[in-house]
Amino acid sequence: xxxxxxxxxxxxxxxxxxxxxxxxxxxxxxxxxxxxxxxxxxxxxxxxxxxxxxxxxxxxxxxxxxxxxxxxxxxxxxxxxxxxxxxxxxxxxxxxxxxxxxxxxxxxxxxxxxxxxxxxxxxxxxxxxxxxxxxxxxxxxxxxxxxxxxxxxxxxxxxxxxxxxxxxxxxxxxxxxxxxxxxxxxxxxxxxxxxxxxxxxxxxxxxxxxxxxxxxxxxxxxxxxxxxxxxxxxxxxxxxxxxxxxxxxxxxxxxxxxxxxxxxxxxxxxxxxxxxxxxxxxxxxxxxxxxxxxxxxxxxxxxxxxxxxxxxxxxxxxxxxxxxxxxxxxxxxxxxxxxxxxxxxxxxxxxxxxxxxxxxxxxxxxxxxxxxxxxxxxxxxxxxxxxxxxxxxxxxxxxxxxxxxxxxxxxxxxxxxxxxxxxxxxx
Ligand SMILES: CC(=O)SCCNC(=O)CCNC(=O)[C@H](O)C(C)(C)COP(=O)(O)OP(=O)(O)OC[C@H]1O[C@@H](n2cnc3c(N)ncnc32)[C@H](O)[C@@H]1OP(=O)(O)O
Numbered sequence: 001x002x003x004x005x006x007x008x009x010x011x012x013x014x015x016x017x018x019x020x021x022x023x024x025x026x027x028x029x030x031x032x033x034x035x036x037x038x039x040x041x042x043x044x045x046x047x048x049x050x051x052x053x054x055x056x057x058x059x060x061x062x063x064x065x066x067x068x069x070x071x072x073x074x075x076x077x078x079x080x081x082x083x084x085x086x087x088x089x090x091x092x093x094x095x096x097x098x099x100x101x102x103x104x105x106x107x108x109x110x111x112x113x114x115x116x117x118x119x120x121x122x123x124x125x126x127x128x129x130x131x132x133x134x135x136x137x138x139x140x141x142x143x144x145x146x147x148x149x150x151x152x153x154x155x156x157x158x159x160x161x162x163x164x165x166x167x168x169x170x171x172x173x174x175x176x177x178x179x180x181x182x183x184x185x186x187x188x189x190x191x192x193x194x195x196x197x198x199x200x201x202x203x204x205x206x207x208x209x210x211x212x213x214x215x216x217x218x219x220x221x222x223x224x225x226x227x228x229x230x231x232x233x234x235x236x237x238x239x240x241x242x243x244x245x246x247x248x249x250x251x252x253x254x255x256x257x258x259x260x261x262x263x264x265x266x267x268x269x270x271x272x273x274x275x276x277x278x279x280x281x282x283x284x285x286x287x288x289x290x291x292x293x294x295x296x297x298x299x300x301x302x303x304x305x306x307x308x309x310x311x312x313x314x315x316x317x318x319x320x321x322x323x324x325x326x327x328x329x330x331x332x333x334x335x336x337x338x339x340x341x342x343x344x345x346x347x348x349x350x351x352x353x354x355x356x357x358x359x360x361x362x363x364x365x366x367x368x369x370x371x372x373x374x375x376x377x378x379x380x381x382x383x384x385x386x387x388x389x390x391x392x393x394x395x396x397x398x399x400x401x402x403x404x405x406x407x408x409x410x411x412x413x414x415x416x417x418x419x420x421x422x423x424x425x426x427x
Contacts, residue, residue, distance in 0.1 A: 004133050005068045005088050005102075006030075011125035018072060018121050023081065023113075025121065028069040034078075036061050039071050042080040046108020047143070056223040063212035067105075070125065072118055081110040082118040086126055089427070090208040091139060092201060094391050094417045095336025095365065102130035102138040102326075103207065105427055123151045124351075127326065131353050136330035137323055137386075139207070141426045145319050152351055154387030155319035155394075157205040157421045158298050164291040165311040166262075166283055173305035176277040178243075179236045185219035188234060191242045192218045198270035199244070203297070204335070205321060205390050205421030213427055217266035219247055230265065233281060235274045244274025246282065252289075259289035266425070267293065279305055295320070297422035321423040323386035326353045329369035331389065337362040341414045343407070346376035347385055354382045362414060378406040391417030 015025040028039050040060045044052055052060060064085060072082030085106045090098035104126050109118045130138050142148055145155065185192070196214050200206035209217075220227045226249055235244040246267045253260040262282060269275035279302060282291045296302075298317065303309045325331045328347055340362045349355035359372035384403045387394045393416055399408035 008129050011128050014121040014125035024073045028071050030065040038079045043083045043106045059222045081113040083108045084122045092204045092206045093335035094204045099334040102135045104140045131326045136327035137325050140322050148322050149383050152382045153322040153324040154383035156323040156387050156390045157321040157423045159295045159320035160314050161294040161316035163313050163315045166288045166291050169306035169308050169311035171280050172307045173276045176280045177238045178277050183232050183234045195242050196268055199268045203422050205423045235277050243271045244269040244278050246278045258287050260287050262288050262291045264293035295424050298420050325382055325386050328354050328358050332369050333367045336365045344372050344374050344376045346379040349382040378411050380404045388415045390421035392420055
C-alpha cells in the first residue's frame with residue numbers, strides 16, 4: 001500500500017452534508033504548520049487534554065504527518081470543530097498473515113457542535129474513502145463502547161488490566177535464563193522497533209506500529225509530567241538475541257518506603273522466555289508492594305506464574321479493538337482457520353459496503369469465498385462478523401443476544417482460535 005490514503009480526494013457526500021449545516025469539511029495539508037497545529041489543539045481538547053506547548057506541537061506534527069488528517073471548520077474559527085485521522089495499518093490475522101486495514105483515530109467533535117451529525121459525516125467519509133481505495137476493513141480503539149456499532153464496527157479483541165500484590169506472590173514460573181539490563185529509548189530505539197515488530201507478528205489482533213506508536217511504548221512522549229520516572233529494561237536470550245523489554249514507572253513509597261507501586265507502561269515479548277523473564281523481573285523488584293499493568297490479553301498467564309493465584313487480580317476487562325469489514329471475501333480469505341468447514345453467510349450492512357450472501361469454504365485451513373444463492377446457515381450484521389473475525393469467543397453470546405441467527409455453533413467452530421486475539425496497545 002502506498003500513500004494513496006494521503007492523496008485520495010475529499011469525500012463529496014460528507015462535504016455536501018456538512019455544507020448544509022454551514023460547516024466545511026477539509027483535508028489538512030501536513031506541511032501547513034498553522035493548520036496542523038490548530039487541528040492538534042482541537043484533537044487534544046476533544047479528549048480533555050492540556051493545551052499543547054510549542055514543543056508538544058512540534059512532536060505531534062511529526063507524529064501525525066504521515067496520516068490522512070481531516071477537519072471540520074465552522075465559519076470564522078481557525079480551530080476545527082471536528083477531527084479525524086487515518087492511515088493504512090497491517091493487522092495480524094489468525095495463521096500469521098496480515099490484512100491491510102484503515103486505522104482511524106482522533107475522532108473528536110467540539111462540545112459546542114456535538115450531536116449535529118459531525119461524527120456521522122467524518123466516519124462516513126472515512127469508510128467510503130477506505131472502500132474506494134479497496135482497503136478491506138477499518139479498525140479503531142474506542143473511548144466508549146456505545147459509539148461505533150452504528151457504523152458497522154464490532155468489538156473483536158478484549159483487554160485486561162492487572163494488579164499484582166508483590167508482597168504476597170512468589171515466583172512459580174520456572175527458571176528464566178537470559179540477560180536483563182537497563183537501557184534508554186534513544187540507545188535501544190532501533191532494536192526496540194524490531195522487537196516490537198516480532199512481538200506484534202507473534203499474535204493475531206496486533207497492528208504494525210508506526211514509529212510514533214512504537215516510541216510511546218518505549219518511553220514517554222514530550223510533555224509527559226512523569227518523563228523522569230520512566231525506566232526501560234531489555235531482555236536478551238541466553239545467546240544474545242533481543243526478545244523483549246519492559247518500560248515502567250515507580251511511584252509512591254512516601255508513607256512506607258517498602259511499598260512503592262510499579263506501573264507498567266508496556267511489556268513487549270516476542271518469545272515466552274522474554275514474557276516470563278520480564279514478569280519475574282517486575283514481581284521481584286524490591287521495595288514494591290503492587291505491580292499494575294494494562295492492555296494485556298485476556299489470556300495473560302500471570303496468575304499461573306505465581307504461587308498464590310489470588311495475589312494477581314484482573315482489575316478491568318473491556319472491549320479494545322473494533323473491526324469494520326468492508327470487503328467480505330478479501331477479509332475472510334486473509335486469515336487461516338483451525339478447522340475445515342463450509343458455511344453460507346448472509347451478511348447485512350446498513351451502510352451498503354459488505355452486505356451479501358457468501359459461501360465460505362475452508363480446506364486445510366485455507367479459505368475460499370464465493371457469492372451464493374443457497375439458503376444461509378447463518379445470518380448476521382456486519383458488526384457481528386467483525387466481532388468473530390479475529391477468533392475471539394463471541395459467537396454464542398451474540399447468538400443469545402439475537403445478533404447472530406442460525407447455526408452460531410458452526411460459525412464459532414470455524415472462526416474461533418485456540419489462542420485468543422489480542423491488541424496490546426492503543427492507537
Ligand atoms: C477512534 C476514536 O477516536 S474513539 C474517540 C471518540 N471521541 C471521543 O470520545 C471524544 C469525545 N466525544 C466526541 O468528540 C463526540 O461526542 C463524538 C465524536 C463521540 C460524537 O460526535 P457527534 O458529532 O456528537 O456525533 P453525531 O452527532 O454524528 O452522532 C451520531 C450518533 O451517535 C450517537 N452518539 C454520539 N456520541 C455518542 C456517545 N458518546 N455515546 C453514545 N452515542 C453517541 C448520537 O446520539 C447519534 O445517534 P443517532 O444516529 O441514533 O441519532
